[in-house]
Amino acid sequence: MKYSFRAFLASQWDPVPLVKDDLSGRTVLVVGANTGLGLEAAKHFASMGPKHLILACRSLKKGEAAATAIKSATGFDGVVVRIVDLAVFSSVIAFAEAFEKEFGQLDIHVYNAATAVDLYDQTVDGWEST
Template sequence: MDRLALYFAIFKQIKSLPPVLQADLTGKVVLVTGANTGLGFEAAKHFARMNPQRLILACRSDEKGNQAVRRIERDTGYTKAETWLLDLNRFASVQAFADRYEKEGGGRLDILVENAAISSAQTYEKTEDGYMKTSVH
């Protein structure tokens, strides 16, 4: 691809952004992992504006998750967001999360955003369960 064609391809994408989708999520359950920062937070905030019955922010840190909940409430007026602890580097945390979901009514999960972290680590580390560890620095 020559430079001019590349320029026009990039310019076209920047110039014509698709519309932001809106829907009524009344009665729906939405779960976003990594929802306290970055794309996960922005996705959670977007869903909050569509009024789901339940919006679960799955985060590694209770403190950071609660800060995100307060920011979502301030920015959108939505008051039903919840922080649930979930550390995908620990299988016990994943199991506890699933058990909690089941105990608290579980049921249908309408929207799941699996917002995984990106690791820039140059070394290979294992979790306590023997899987590859991903961590945000």
């Protein structure tokens, strides 16, 4: 569908078309799930009843608060929080290895986490942080 600029702007206030399916038996991983789009995506996945819904966050406290919010919004009780900091390669490797051992399979992955900084900054591995 081709939008005029005006119709495109107006469409930003339309409800987002949400797909629903049965996710029983599925393992879903949302990275950066404690706030914003990641949290809303995680709530939506929770409403479809996956076997596992893993919130990968860099703060345990924020991740657990998100798990509580998801449970109260959807009633889904199978949320687990695991720690990963994408700005630290050793954390990503440790997360991936532990994930494989614990869950064995990954069906849906939302690679959502990101940051945009105003000033040049380096990660501990020496990469530009954005």
